[in-house]
Amino acid sequence: MTAVDSAESASGFKLPFRLEIEPRLKEPPGWYSPLLSLIAVVLALLVGALVIWLGGGNPWKAYAHIAKYSFGSVGVLSDTMVKAIPLMLVGLACSLAFRMKLWNIGAEGQFYLGAFGASLVVLLPVLPEEAPKWQFVVLMMLSGILFGALWGFIPGFLKAKFNVNEIISTLMMNYIAVEWNNYFIYAVWSEGGFQMSRMFQRNAWLPRLSDFADKTPAFRGLTTHMGLVIALVAAAVLWVIVFKSQWGYEIRLIGDNPRAAQYAGVSISKNVVLVMLISGALAGLAGMSEISGVVHRLQGAISPGYGYTGIIIAWLAKLNPLAVIVASILFGALILAGREIQPAGIPTLIQGVIMVCLIASDFFLRNRVSITRRTEE
Numbered sequence: 001m002t003a004v005d006s007a008e009s010a011s012g013f014k015l016p017f018r019l020e021i022e023p024r025l026k027e028p029p030g031w032y033s034p035l036l037s038l039i040a041v042v043l044a045l046l047v048g049a050l051v052i053w054l055g056g057g058n059p060w061k062a063y064a065h066i067a068k069y070s071f072g073s074v075g076v077l078s079d080t081m082v083k084a085i086p087l088m089l090v091g092l093a094c095s096l097a098f099r100m101k102l103w104n105i106g107a108e109g110q111f112y113l114g115a116f117g118a119s120l121v122v123l124l125p126v127l128p129e130e131a132p133k134w135q136f137v138v139l140m141m142l143s144g145i146l147f148g149a150l151w152g153f154i155p156g157f158l159k160a161k162f163n164v165n166e167i168i169s170t171l172m173m174n175y176i177a178v179e180w181n182n183y184f185i186y187a188v189w190s191e192g193g194f195q196m197s198r199m200f201q202r203n204a205w206l207p208r209l210s211d212f213a214d215k216t217p218a219f220r221g222l223t224t225h226m227g228l229v230i231a232l233v234a235a236a237v238l239w240v241i242v243f244k245s246q247w248g249y250e251i252r253l254i255g256d257n258p259r260a261a262q263y264a265g266v267s268i269s270k271n272v273v274l275v276m277l278i279s280g281a282l283a284g285l286a287g288m289s290e291i292s293g294v295v296h297r298l299q300g301a302i303s304p305g306y307g308y309t310g311i312i313i314a315w316l317a318k319l320n321p322l323a324v325i326v327a328s329i330l331f332g333a334l335i336l337a338g339r340e341i342q343p344a345g346i347p348t349l350i351q352g353v354i355m356v357c358l359i360a361s362d363f364f365l366r367n368r369v370s371i372t373r374r375t376e377e
Contacts (some may be wrong), residue, residue: 040357070333084332088231089286090310091324106170107283108307109177114284117147119298148284156276160269196299206293227289
């Protein structure tokens, strides 16, 4: 008996239809999951529109404003891509871990540690100030990856060795990472007692499109930096790993059926550590790209919650690395132009509703719901 039938029996009133829910015996068609993601976005936008309307605003003008100031010209599109770059990398970090049913909620902390590692190269300093730009960029990337990977390795090792819940460990390590950075910002590298370090010299900045305006005038004023290339390459490499390699097959097998993977001789503990290591490295690379490509100094407010937004992006993309790129651009637009929407907080509300709808959509992926007309019994 379904929930609807139970309710009808208690009230004595019978509807002319029957709602039937049964577990799916086979995977839904390929288009079904993307359709659920699209429905989740549409529902979130409708909820946001309702809140804007209740606040006395015009929701259609608000959304037109987002579209115009995110995609309306080459210049604002460039700014949207700047916001999307760290989201791409943290989205990739989360999607890899989630693929193996590892709930890495620590991309935010790994992002901060990656920013710290990249800053270390400049502020320690590791290289002399007059070193070539390519040396700074390469060494900052490696250092950001290393520190982010370390912050992913710790909960991965604890999970593999002692079965420590990775949700708790990664979440708690976010706070440690922020306070770790704050110590160095306030006490060691503070500029004039403020919550920021000195500005990095220009040869420690990631190249921007505007840096090539002398040769290509159309690039003048465009803020998109080299981090976009890094993110696109990372997405392509991760897609090949997940869907075309033996290791990727092992990751997917562990995520789908750990017992079958163990029976097939796949080392679950080793893969837990490796996946968390690489997930942390990608989030650390996001921190490096933001600190070197945008902020150009180590400071406290370098993330408006990129690591947590990456969780939503990974689910919206259904853990597909290439779809993460598209979803990140949409969320980058929401962050960029959404700051001017009133009531304030609408962009965050939309993100939250999308996440709730995505979680709810898993019910429809696991179960088949049908409505049939009731026949007289």
